[in-house]
Each structure stands twice: as structure tokens, then as C-alpha cells.
Amino acid sequence: MIEIKHISKTYGKKESAFEALKDVTFTIPDGASVAILGKSGSGKSTLMHAMSGLDRPQTGEVVIDGQNILTLKDKQVDRFRAEKIGFIFQSFFVQGNETVSDNVSLPLEIANVAFSSRRKRVEAALDSVDLLEKKNNRAKDLSGGQKQRLAIARAIVNNPSIIFADEPTGNLDSVTGAKVEDLLFSYNKNKGATLIIVTHDADLGAKCDIIIHIKDGKIESIDNKKTRDGAKR
């Protein structure tokens, strides 16, 4: 469970201060698929950074599985990210000069996974995104859709309980985008991992269980398809 309690984040100081997040509070149950929906500059990326421990809001709590990650030391936050979180970015951030399997192996190396089990896990992850036969190719030779599938393999290889996807289909055409979406949702359903998609694409957002609308750093509304309570804030 992810509990966000009254977080605020301000960039800059005094006159130039900019409040990116204003007293944001919500809760995400385990295994849900969540869309954080908002226009650019709405604070949705800042929210994702705060939830994943990349950024530290000045006030509030980010409680994940009972642990407030804002009170952890950097070292522990790094470990938390390495073990529990997978990231997918709009511009893929795959390492073009490395092979496909080396790209996928990186999170395992960071998380200190033993050599013996790495290969198996890398191949399983590549297999689930249909890239196994490309494992020895260089990542730069892949197409955009393949790169994003590679990024998904990299995000899921260490069996994270939470996956953050920042505009995962933003750089893809609709056909390849749809395939990437399918992969993400099927991982969410099959493994029970929480999927948090940050997007401005309402169609993509509509496919999620929970839709959090964010505007000017504040939560506008939260739609929960499962409870249909549509709590307004």
C-alpha cells in the first residue's frame, strides 16, 4: 500500500519560489493500476519523483508498505528503489552501446543479485516482452517500440512491487504504444504489482483502476473504478 500524506514541494526560494505540489494526500492499494493524469507543468512528474524516492518533498509523508521513505537515509532509499521499484521513461533511456541483455542486467547488478540467477532472470524478462532473440543485439539497433519493450524488461527483471511509467507511450505510434500498454497492464494483473502511469493521455488513463487528476500541484479528483465512489477533493 502506498499512502501519500500531505506532501508539499517547493522549488526555488523567496520571490522565485514555485510550489509544485500543494498538500497532496491519497492512498493506493497494492496491485492497483493508477494513472496520474495532468497537463505538463501540473506537478505530475514531481509527484512521481516524490513517490519513488527520487525527490524529497519538504513536508508530508510517503509511506510505502508501512515505511515512510522520507525518513530513510539516501543509502536506504537507493536500496528501496533497487529492490522494490521499476522505472519506465518516455524516452526509454536504454543504453544504446550496450547489448540488450546488458541493459536488462543492470538493475540486477545494482541490487546485488547473485551471478548464478541473473541470466535466467534476464532471459525470462526478455521473453515476456518478446525480445529474447535480440538479446545479443546492441540496444541502439532496436526500433522505438522495441526499445520501450526493452525498458519494460529492465523494469520488471527484479520483480518490483511498484512500476512507475512516465509517459510510456509518448514517443510511440499508436500500434506499438498499444503493445507497450498491454505489456504493462498484463504485468500489473499477472504479478499483482502496482502500476503507476504518469501521463497526459486521457485514453491511457481511462484504462487504469484509479485515475488521479492533478492540476497546478493539487489533486482535482480521484476516480476509482473499483469502488465507483469518485471522491471529489
Next chain:
Amino acid sequence: MKFVDITKRAGRSLRESKARTILTSLAIGVGAFTITLSLAAGAGGRQYAADIVSANTNKQELQVSQKQESALSGPQEYSDSPSVTFGGRFSVKQLSSADIDKIAAVSGVKSVSPAYNLSVKYITRVGAKKYNASVSQYNNAMSYNFIAGNGKNLADDEIVLSKDYITALGFKSPQEAIGQTVDLVVARAADIVPPQDQKTFSYKIAGVIDQNELSFASNQTVILVTPAAAKTMYDYNQTGTTTYGNYLAAVVIAKDGVDVNTVKDQLNKLGYDAQTAQDLMSTIFQFINVLQGILIGFGALAVLTSVFGIINTQYISVLERTQQIGLMKALGMRRRDVGRLFKLEAAWIGFLGGAIGAGLAMVVGLAANPWISNVLSLPKGTDLLIFQPLSVTVVIVGLILVSVGAGILPARKAAKLDPIEALRTE
């Protein structure tokens, strides 16, 4: 993150920019090349010097003389003890016969042979011309290069001659000369007014020597007799002169099994100046070490230059890979590990540079050794460049450490990168 994984990733990203890696390594390679060659030259020089010293000296042997006054400016106070005075200022104190007895009485001393300062008029034999001669004492410790006969158990009526005398004195071959008689003619130095009294001393040729490439006595006119034979001629030559019985120096041989340094200490305590073969060697070594130090200094300068190259390369690499660093940090890679990644890349550069430089130095050195020996006319089998595995290893390891040091600043920059900022870079 495991050290092995970081090392592999570091190596991989260097392979990605081969040209840059190799060029940066080459800069440090120049330093490695110079330092490796300097160390090899130093090792070779010391080895050569040690060969020379051991060929010319006995490790049980000491050169003993009077302790000399060091301050030699202004008029010197007259001393009644025997001395040779040069121009009123510079005087060398000599050892008297009493001193020789005193030295001989020191425990641990096996023998004392004064340096007999005798002058022989000429050497000749029946039916041959007269030749100038200068007589030295045969020393068992020296390695003479015998081409006929030998100097073992040289008797007091025997003599060792160099090859050129054999030819000059009309022998057909060195072998033929063995057992033949030659005459040394000595005059009395005390007879200042001619005609001087003179006497012929006859010796049997026991051995013929050729030039020894490692020997100090490299001139080709050597006449060697036993110390006792030298004393006999000296007595005839010098009796009646003011300097008779006084010697500039004496050679002391310490008893076998006695540490030559304890004998040296005792002699120094008695007021003599004693030098062992080791002392002589350390003087030469000091000279070689200074030269080697200068060469290493040039190498160090090249290394210093390459340090800036490494810093520069690594800074550029950090800039180029901002995104990659951001991703790794987002995925939970620790600051320390990111820093290590860049330090290890620097270490790889250092290793490559060290290996290239040292390797090249060895190839060039080993190829040049015969040529150098030829140009400097060193004896066969003497290499002036000796590559010791340990010193080559130390050079490479040292350069790796220097490179890591150079990589610290860029590595710190990488470690400090904010992943959010880094991933925003498009």
C-alpha cells in the same frame, strides 16, 4: 553493486570510446615508458657496477690509510709523522711501519700488505729489448683473465705478465713463455748522483693474462708479483730514502668468517681510514641512483601531464553520460558505486597506459641491449638495461593509483549528479 560488475561496466564503457581511451592511455604510457627504462637502466647499472667491484675486490678486503685532515685551506701545521707534502698546503699522511704493525695486531685481521711504492727501471730478458715496467702486487681476490698458466699459489720467484709483454719480449706464444725467466732491473733511489747502484731480479713466468673487461687495470702492460717479492724489490729500491717504510695505503684482509665491518670499525677507532669493497660499491651506487632519479623525474613529469589528460577525459565522459548516470542512480545505484565506476575507468586507463608504456620499454630495451653493449664496449653478456618484474609491476600499479587519483574529481561530479536533473536532459 558488486566490484566485479562495476569493473566490467567500466571496461565496457571504455571500449565504447576506443580512440579516446587509447589516446589518453598513451599520454600516461610515455611516463610509464620513461620510468620503466630508468628503472631498468638503474638496475643494469648497479648490476654492472657490482660485477666490476666483485671482479676487482675481495669482500674481506679493506683499503686502509691514515685519516686525512679535511680542512685544507691556509697554512697547515707541521706534523712529525710521515707525510707527503704538496706545495705546503696539501699533505697526505702516510702509514709508518709502526702503523702497519698496529693494524696487523687488530683482531680479525688476517694480513696486511702495504702498497709498496717501488719503481722498476725496466723489464727485459736475454736477447730482448728493455721495456718500461710498473710492478703491482698480485691479489687473489681479483679475477684475472689467464690465457696461459695461472696465478694460483704464485711463488715469490714467479711473475704474471700481460699478453703484450709476452709478444714484446719475443715469445712466440703465451704457452711457450710459461716457466721462462724474465729480469726486472731495479735501481737504488737513494743514490741521487749517478751511477746508481742497480740490481737484477729474475722471475719465472707463471701465468699470462689478457685484458679483463671488468677489470679496472685495463691497460695492457701489467706486471704482477707476490707482495713478498714486491717488498724485496721495494727494500732494495727505497732503502735510504726519507720515505722508506712509509706507505700511502695498505690492503688489509679480514679473517674468513669475520665480518669485515667489525674490522673496519676497529680500524676507524684506532684513527685509520678504512674502506670496504661495499663502501666503494655504495659510492658508485649513489652516483647511479642520482642519475636514475633524474630520469625518473622526467617520467614523473610526463605522468603529471597525463594526469590532466585523464581528468579532462573523465570530465567529458561524465558530461556525455549524464543520462546514463541519471538512469543508474534512479535504478538505485549508490553514489559510492557511481563514483567507483568512474574511478575504475580511470584505473583502466592507467593500467592500459602503464602496460603499453612498460611493455614498449621492455621491447625497445631488450632489442637495444646488444647494441648498447656494443657501443659502450661492455663485456659480452652484460646488459645495461635489466627489467625486474617487480619494478615493472610497481610502475604499472603506481600508475593505476595515480590515474584513480586523477579520476577522483570527475567521479565525484558523477556521484553528485541529481538523477531528476540528469533524466530531464534530452
